[in-house]
Amino acid sequence: MEKRNSYNPAEFKVLRVCELPNEVTHFDLFIEQGGEMVPYTKGKHQWSTAEKVELLQNSNFVLFFESAKHLEVKGHLEGNPWRPPLSNDEFSLVIADGLSEFIKARYEFPIGENETTIHKALATALSRYLYQQPRIRNLLEQMSEHDPYTFYHCMRTAAYAVTLSSNVKLWDLALGAVLHDIGNLYLSPAVLNRRGPLKDEEWKQVRKHPEDSVQLVQNLGLSPGVLDMILHHHERPDGQGYPHRLKKKDLSLEVKVLSFAEVFAALTNPRPYQKAHSPEDAYQLMRTGLAPFLDETLFAPLARLIGLEPALESLKVS
Ligand SMILES: [Fe+2]
Secondary structure, eight states, X not given: OOOEEEOOTTTEEEEEGGGOOSSEEOSOXXXXXXXXXXXXXXXXXXXXXXXXXXXHHTTOOEXXXXXXXXXXXXHHXXXXXXXXXXXXXXXXXXXXXXXXXXXXXXXXXTOOHHHHHHXXXXXXXXXXXXXXXXXXXXXXXXXXXXXXXXXXXXXXXXHHHHHHOSSSOHHHHHXXXXXTTGGGGGXXXXXHTOXXXXXXXXXXXXXXXXXXXXXXXXXXXXXXXXXXHHHHTTOOTTSOOSSSOOOGGGSOHHHHHHHHHHHHHHHTSOBXXXXXXXXXXXXXXXXXXXXXXXXXXXXXXXXXXXXXXXHHHXXXXX
């Protein structure tokens, strides 16, 4: 196979390595190297856990296939769901699974090569860090089992957060985002997936999750900035957030970026009680109905991230 052009969402789609079953695939797969799409497998290929682990250990969390093959790939994956085993002495496949989601979120939007490099470097650094931090890794592995939505939501939030501002402490932001909802381990699946409104007692439990999150990680060597982000990711610039009703001036930029990215990640992912919003609809909703909850300076970077033309952006918010 010949080398192809650089990544173009219209031409290629992203496939997380962790999604591949240990089966034979019949579609061509590509890998991104230096911004180019390079052939990885052609036609029939038998997958094994060992090969996937090797790819993941080399920070290749995603592969690519031609968009025209979308239905074939989708059909194949739906018939062969594969979840990583929960423990592996050399490398946590659960963590790799989450980092695959982190990298995949980057490819949903046409961000620049610089950001791609940053994403990959952060994913690799997170992977190394979590390998050396068994207690934090273990919490994430528990979350992956307890509520896969929260696990992937945190990874997607981290991916969006690190693209929204260049003036933040990126490492703190990524780590804080990955762990911000870890307190959901204390919430039952019934509450986490409730279709209807929550009862008062359940709502009280939900509002406790930032404090539960901090309590779970507070003696694990995280920086004060990371703990602050986790504790305050539901505070709001209008002072009506929880748990401390902080005012805008008391919120760090990292907290504001995390809560902004968190809302976007939540709106664009399907839940039992809500269909996924398109990125444009989510933007519009945030700009109008949710504006008092969010830092206004982050709308322009979000518009750029999702490819809204500046003219269209001003039209939509006027
Ligand atoms: Fe939260």
